[in-house]
Amino acid sequence: MVVRSRYSSTPWPRALSGTSRVLAAAAACALAAAGLSACSSGSGGSSENTLVVAEWTNAAAVAQTEKINAAFEKAHPGVKVKLQTAPTAANAWPTLQNSLLASKNVDVLAQFPPTPAAFPPEQTNIKVNGTAALIANNQFMDLSKQPFMKRFDLTAQKYAMGYKDGIYGVMTAEYVNNTGLWYKKDLLDKYGLQVPTTYDEFVSDLKLLKSKGLSPVYVAGKDGYQNIIWAGIINQLMMQDKPATEAQSVYQQRAQDFWDGKANWDDPLYQDAARRYEEIMSYIEPNAAGVPAQTAPGVWASNTDDYPFFVDGSYDGNTIAQANPKLNFGFFAVPGTDNAAWNRPALAPDLSWSVPVWAKHKKLALEYLDFFTQKTNYAAWVKATGSISTEPDVQTPSLSWTDWLTANASKGYPNSTQPWIPTTGSSTYAGGPKLQDVQPFGNKSMTTALSESAKAYSASVKH
Numbered sequence: 001m002v003v004r005s006r007y008s009s010t011p012w013p014r015a016l017s018g019t020s021r022v023l024a025a026a027a028a029c030a031l032a033a034a035g036l037s038a039c040s041s042g043s044g045g046s047s048e049n050t051l052v053v054a055e056w057t058n059a060a061a062v063a064q065t066e067k068i069n070a071a072f073e074k075a076h077p078g079v080k081v082k083l084q085t086a087p088t089a090a091n092a093w094p095t096l097q098n099s100l101l102a103s104k105n106v107d108v109l110a111q112f113p114p115t116p117a118a119f120p121p122e123q124t125n126i127k128v129n130g131t132a133a134l135i136a137n138n139q140f141m142d143l144s145k146q147p148f149m150k151r152f153d154l155t156a157q158k159y160a161m162g163y164k165d166g167i168y169g170v171m172t173a174e175y176v177n178n179t180g181l182w183y184k185k186d187l188l189d190k191y192g193l194q195v196p197t198t199y200d201e202f203v204s205d206l207k208l209l210k211s212k213g214l215s216p217v218y219v220a221g222k223d224g225y226q227n228i229i230w231a232g233i234i235n236q237l238m239m240q241d242k243p244a245t246e247a248q249s250v251y252q253q254r255a256q257d258f259w260d261g262k263a264n265w266d267d268p269l270y271q272d273a274a275r276r277y278e279e280i281m282s283y284i285e286p287n288a289a290g291v292p293a294q295t296a297p298g299v300w301a302s303n304t305d306d307y308p309f310f311v312d313g314s315y316d317g318n319t320i321a322q323a324n325p326k327l328n329f330g331f332f333a334v335p336g337t338d339n340a341a342w343n344r345p346a347l348a349p350d351l352s353w354s355v356p357v358w359a360k361h362k363k364l365a366l367e368y369l370d371f372f373t374q375k376t377n378y379a380a381w382v383k384a385t386g387s388i389s390t391e392p393d394v395q396t397p398s399l400s401w402t403d404w405l406t407a408n409a410s411k412g413y414p415n416s417t418q419p420w421i422p423t424t425g426s427s428t429y430a431g432g433p434k435l436q437d438v439q440p441f442g443n444k445s446m447t448t449a450l451s452e453s454a455k456a457y458s459a460s461v462k463h
Contacts, residue, residue, distance in 0.1 A: 050080045051364050054100055055110035055351065057087040057294070060318040061173075064384035072371050079364065089223045089293045101139075104358050107365040111169050113160035113349040117251065117417030124259065127423045135161070135168045140354040141362065142166035148370040151378075151391050159414075160349035169352035170369060172378065174388035176345045176405070177313035178415050179232035179333040182300070182320065186328050187214075187308040195332050195404060197340035199276055206283040209308050217280065218307035220296040221288035226435050228311050229280055233273045233336030235346040235416045240339070244413035251417045258419035259461060265432055265453035274433075274446035276336055281440055289441050298323040315350065317386040317401050332404040345408060347388070348415035422460045429456035 055065060062085055069081035084106070086096040100106040111131045118132035128136050143149055144167040149157065152170065161169035183195065188205075191212060196202040209216040219225050238250055257263035285291070285307065291299070293312075300310040301324035314331055321327070333345040353372070355365045371377060379394045381387075388409075389396040398406060421430050428434060433449035436442055444452075 049078050050082050051108070051361050051368060052082050052084065052100075052106045053108040053368070054084040054096065054106050056093040057085045058315060058319070058385070060322065061315075061351070061381075061385045064381045068372055068377050068381065071377070072368060075371065076364075076367070081368075087294050101134075101356070104356070104360075106356065107359040107361045108368055109354050109356060111161070111352045111354050113169065113171055113352050115159060115349065115414075115417065116162075116248070117255070119163065120255075120420045124420050124422075126420055129423065132163075134354075135163045139356055139358075140168040141357055141359075141366075142168060143170055143355070143369075146366060146369070148366075148373045151373055151375075151393065153390065153392060156349075156390060161352050161354070169354035170373065171349045171352040171390050172373065172381070172387070173315075173349075173351040173385060174347060174390060175313050175315040175350050175386075176331070176333065176409075176412070177315070177348055178228050178235055179336070179344075179346045180228050180311065180313045180331070181334045182310040182312055182316075182329055182331050182401075184304065184308050184327070184329050186304070195330070196335050197343065198335050199338050199343075202335045203279055206280070206309075210283055214306050214308060215285040216283040216307075217309045217311060218285050218291070218296065218300045218303075219288050219311040220291045220293040221284070221436075221441055222291055223293040224435060225293055225296070225311050226281065226284075226288075226441070228313065229334055229336075230273065230277045230433075230435060231416065232334045232346060233276050234270070235413075236333075236336045236342050236344070237269050237273055238416060239344070239413055240337075240342050242413075244411075247413040247416075251414075255417070255419045258457065261458070261461070263419075264457055266450045270450055271447070273336070274450055278439070278446050280334075284440065301327050301329075314386060314405070317399065318384060321400065330401050330404055333408070345405070345412040346415040347409075347412040350387070419457070421457070426460035427456040429453045430460040431457075 053065070053069065055061065062083070066083060069083055073079055073081055084096065084100065086092040097109070100109065111134075114130065114132040114135065118130070119128055119136070120126040127133075134140055144154070144165075149167065149170065154167070157167050157171055160171040161167050187209075188194065191208060193205050193208070196205050206216045219229075238254065239247060242250060254263060296310070297312060297316045297319045300307050300312075301320045304324070304327060311334075317331060320329060333343055335343040337343055353369055355362060355369070359365050372381070373391065375391070375394055378389075378391055379397075382389045382394060383397045383399075386399060386402070387396075418431055429449075429452050432453050433444075433446060434442075438444050438446055438449050
């Protein structure tokens with residue numbers, strides 16, 4: 001399937017999965033050392049011939065990366081690839097990344113793309129952080145002139161990992177995260193239901209399923225994956241019937257309005273989103289607060305007679321399929337509004353490979369990226385991960401769970417970005433409600449949480 005890129009008029013393959021992780025995308029990449037017992041693979045060997053590659057844990061992605069690593073070793077006799085991984089949950093990936101950066105012991109490092117929103121206007125005096133800070137402080141090589149970049153839509157790459165005139169990573173994955181919902185086809189069929197297209201239909205389905213003794217929605221509440229519902233509804237209410245090409249201007253205007261005091265977290269849009277979020281959350285699995293993200297896909301897949309819906313990004317599609325190959329399941333966007341046409345998938349860039357300027361094996365690292373992005377290797381990786389293909393010459397394969405996405409991915413738009421938040425004088429509430437503190441996970445109502453967040457944001461800007 002080929003659809004138009006939302007970044008330009010250039011045709012760009014839209015895969016059948018989507019990006020930005022709920023937690024780790026916002027994690028800081030501080031240059032401080034921190035200890036971690038990380039997973040690693042690859043043969044040993046001296047540092048002179050060992051290429052260190054690091055990415056976060058996603059079972060399907062890691063397994064396919066290991067296959068590429070083995071092929072790279074075979075094509076480069078004497079070279080060993082050491083793959084280091086850590087899950088995005090419980091701060092494990094940021095901790096590993098900090099350790100690798102502080103020790104300068106990594107050659108190819110996965111990043112969550114900052115996108116332009118991570119670089120606020122100078123007049124805000126906001127200090128960039130995380131990946132954006134690494135890029136702005138010249139910690140990553142500019143890859144824009146590398147031969148392998150010709151395989152990609154450079155406008156899309158610039159959006160994901162660009163800064164000024166450079167591109168500081170190669171985006172190889174894109175997924176649907178916010179708005180992401182999985183469903184069990186056989187369970188919906190059993191109760192005469194179809195994929196809901198509006199909020200009212202969704203709530204009606206949840207009510208029916210609960211009346212049948214089921215726990216309608218499964219979510220990894222321990223790691224905050226309920227944010228997929230909250231942020232997904234906000235995406236749909238903000239974008240409404242606007243074309244995907246206007247998404248960035250919509251988000252830019254929101255950030256400016258927040259900064260200028262013309263908008264805040266207690267505005268009607270967020271009150272509406274809060275009402276819808278609270279209703280959906282009333283149908284979640286009772287023990288969701290203790291469910292970790294790392295095991296949630298497998299648990300959901302194995303319980304075929306319960307949990308009709310599962311809140312998760314499309315990056316876990318093949319993980320679900322591997323956990324239960326017999327499961328008949330699909331993926332769609334949470335119908336957070338009353339208008340079916342507004343309930344589109346929010347898409348976001350994901351895994352992007354960067355090369356630190358101080359890497360011990362820069363030449364070999366660039367050869368690795370060239371090898372990874374070669375058509376045959378990359379096509380196999382995309383198929384294994386269920387990612388959206390970012391190479392125009394690599395078609396995204398149709399998988400067993402991608403039927404809804406095949407029909408609707410071209411209607412998607414870039415995932416929303418946060419308002420600009422000062423780096424000093426800000427409380428943790430300035431970025432919006434902390435959903436762990438909000439019912440059903442905490443004691444606060446969303447109304448209270450929105451009010452607290454509005455006050456915190458106003459105070460942070462005045463600071």
